[in-house]
Amino acid sequence: MSQTSDALEMPAPVETDSAVSVRNVSKNYGTVEALRDLSLEFPRGQLTSLLGPSGCGKTTLLKIIAGLLEPTSGEIEIEGKRVTGPGPDRAFVFQDFALLPWASVIRNVAFGLELRGVAKSEREAIAEKYINDVGLSGFEKAYPHELSGGMRQRVGLARALSVDAQVLLLDEPFSAVDEQNRRKFQEDMLELVRNENKTFIFVTHSIEEAVYVSDQIAILLPRPSRVSEIIRPTSFRGTDVENIRRSPEYLDIVDQIWASLRNYVE
Amino acid sequence: MILFGRRLPAMSSLLLWALLWEIVGQTGWTFFIPPLSEVLVTLFNVIGTPAFLKAMYETAYAFISGVFFAVVIGIPVGILIGKSRLLDELILPWVNIFLSAPLTALVPVLMVLFGFGMKSIIITTTLFAIWIIILNSRAGVKQINRSLVEMARSFGASPLDAFFKVYFWAALPEILGGVRIGVIRAVKGVIIGQLLISIVGFGALFELYSNNFMMSHFWAVLIVLFALAFTLSEFLAYLERRVSYYAASR
Numbered sequence: 356m357s358q359t360s361d362a363l364e365m366p367a368p369v370e371t372d373s374a375v376s377v378r379n380v381s382k383n384y385g386t387v388e389a390l391r392d393l394s395l396e397f398p399r400g401q402l403t404s405l406l407g408p409s410g411c412g413k414t415t416l417l418k419i420i421a422g423l424l425e426p427t428s429g430e431i432e433i434e435g436k437r438v439t440g441p442g443p444d445r446a447f448v449f450q451d452f453a454l455l456p457w458a459s460v461i462r463n464v465a466f467g468l469e470l471r472g473v474a475k476s477e478r479e480a481i482a483e484k485y486i487n488d489v490g491l492s493g494f495e496k497a498y499p500h501e502l503s504g505g506m507r508q509r510v511g512l513a514r515a516l517s518v519d520a521q522v523l524l525l526d527e528p529f530s531a532v533d534e535q536n537r538r539k540f541q542e543d544m545l546e547l548v549r550n551e552n553k554t555f556i557f558v559t560h561s562i563e564e565a566v567y568v569s570d571q572i573a574i575l576l577p578r579p580s581r582v583s584e585i586i587r588p589t590s591f592r593g594t595d596v597e598n599i600r601r602s603p604e605y606l607d608i609v610d611q612i613w614a615s616l617r618n619y620v621e
Numbered sequence: 622m623i624l625f626g627r628r629l630p631a632m633s634s635l636l637l638w639a640l641l642w643e644i645v646g647q648t649g650w651t652f653f654i655p656p657l658s659e660v661l662v663t664l665f666n667v668i669g670t671p672a673f674l675k676a677m678y679e680t681a682y683a684f685i686s687g688v689f690f691a692v693v694i695g696i697p698v699g700i701l702i703g704k705s706r707l708l709d710e711l712i713l714p715w716v717n718i719f720l721s722a723p724l725t726a727l728v729p730v731l732m733v734l735f736g737f738g739m740k741s742i743i744i745t746t747t748l749f750a751i752w753i754i755i756l757n758s759r760a761g762v763k764q765i766n767r768s769l770v771e772m773a774r775s776f777g778a779s780p781l782d783a784f785f786k787v788y789f790w791a792a793l794p795e796i797l798g799g800v801r802i803g804v805i806r807a808v809k810g811v812i813i814g815q816l817l818i819s820i821v822g823f824g825a826l827f828e829l830y831s832n833n834f835m836m837s838h839f840w841a842v843l844i845v846l847f848a849l850a851f852t853l854s855e856f857l858a859y860l861e862r863r864v865s866y867y868a869a870s871r
């Protein structure tokens with residue numbers, strides 16, 4: 356149902372349009388070559404996963420896109436504009452949440468807007484909406500140390516959503532979250548991608564997670580890291596969240612990725 | 622303290638020492654130790670007198686000003702050197718030198734530079750307190766979680782916003798620890814200043830009482846001073862505990 360309406364509204368060329376382009380990016384940390392000549396396109400409105408063994412440079416690439424790190428060479432373009440530092444067109448969700456422990460949930464969620472000088476009543480109204488969206492209503496006045504890991508990450512997600520950036524960068528957002536919460540989160544991610552019309556760049560080291568949530572999966576191989584394969588699942592994207600894990604294509608892709616990554620597991 | 626299997630209230634060891642003091646005082650063993658009861662009577666007689674109030678005011682004025690400068694200069698300097706490698710290399714050695722230096726020896730130099738008045742006493746107080754505040758603020762900033770710093774940057778924090786909305790609060794547990802130790806050192810600084818630079822405040826009272834062998838007066842003022850320092854330190858420790866809930870989870 357949603358597939359057909361998408362197809363009607365979005366003609367083919369739009370789908371290949373990319374919101375973020377990574378061109379020939381290399382990054383060295385002293386003598387450590389983290390990325391070498393990496394190029395990758397991120398289609399607008401879709402979720403792209405960066406998948407690879409740990410230490411292969413996923414975080415490095417994400418931080419370069421965020422403007423938090425300078426590439427040694429190469430360039431990043433967001434909507435055709437070259438990245439020179441952090442900007443309001445991108446928002447970051449951190450692996451360890453990066454919440455202000457002394458601030459309430461609502462202040463944390465509104466913090467991005469606070470830094471942009473949005474008036475208190477306005478930013479709290481926006482924050483309220485996203486707190487609601489991530490399922491945390493009733494916890495506005497709570498402090499991070501009173502929340503579980505999963506709830507804290509929901510705060511981090513709401514904060515990133517509330518600044519209304521075009522591109523959302525998520526660095527292993529669920530790795531510090533327990534299994535049940537992670538599953539719920541993954542379902543919510545699909546929902547978000549469908550509703551929010553933003554470009555998601557999602558770092559994970561879980562094959563199942565990547566296949567479950569992604570429109571496009573870029574497999575990175577380590578030392579120095581480069582894109583070895585790009586996989587675009589097609590058939591199960593439109594199906595119910597409960598049925599994805601049973602779809603033959605889902606299982607095939609998981610196997611296929613495991614086959615290419617297994618050589619890199621110590 | 623536990624005695625005969627019973628837990629005694631927190632201050633009971635203090636009572637024991639007070640009792641010992643009273644007994645030693647009553648035996649008249651040395652003029653230097655009058656009975657505690659006599660000291661306490663003197664304390665209540667002295668505490669409302671104009672001389673005492675004047676001393677109290679002069680000391681409080683120098684102390685509060687000195688601590689004020691130590692805090693408003695020390696915390697930003699500490700945060701800055703914690704954030705900038707260059708400033709750190711320039712300033713940190715001096716902080717360490719002054720932290721362990723016998724500052725009392727510097728007081729005569731201060732007198733030459735700033736005269737014999739209140740100004741020198743305040744500067745002495747600041748000098749006693751500031752180094753540990755700088756050092757602790759620096760340590761506080763150094764341990765801030767890297768992703769918190771990156772969070773501030775990625776959401777577009779200006780340097781000023783990052784300073785006042787993130788770094789300061791993230792370093793607050795350590796900063797308060799530094800301020801608490803700094804305040805205790807400032808008590809030392811203000812008394813040494815008052816004794817060496819110009820004989821005013823509590824310093825003048827100490828001078829007066831000890832020169833005239835008024836030991837119970839001497840002890841009375843000392844008790845007041847100890848009690849004030851202790852209360853201040855406990856208050857700051859209380860503030861420290863208030864923020865400790867997030868010290869572990871930054």
Ligand SMILES: Nc1ncnc2c1ncn2[C@@H]1O[C@H](COP(=O)(O)OP(=O)(O)O)[C@@H](O)[C@H]1O
Pocket residue numbers: 384387388389407408409410411412413414415416
């Ligand atoms: N600040 C740094 N200094 C030196 N080496 C680093 C730094 N950050 C990352 N590296 C190295 O770069 C490589 C890629 O790291 P990272 O991007 O964190 O990988 P991933 O996120 O895929 O686990 C690793 O070998 C790591 O040791």
Ligand SMILES: [Mg+2]
Pocket residue numbers: 413414415527
């Ligand atoms: Mg990583």
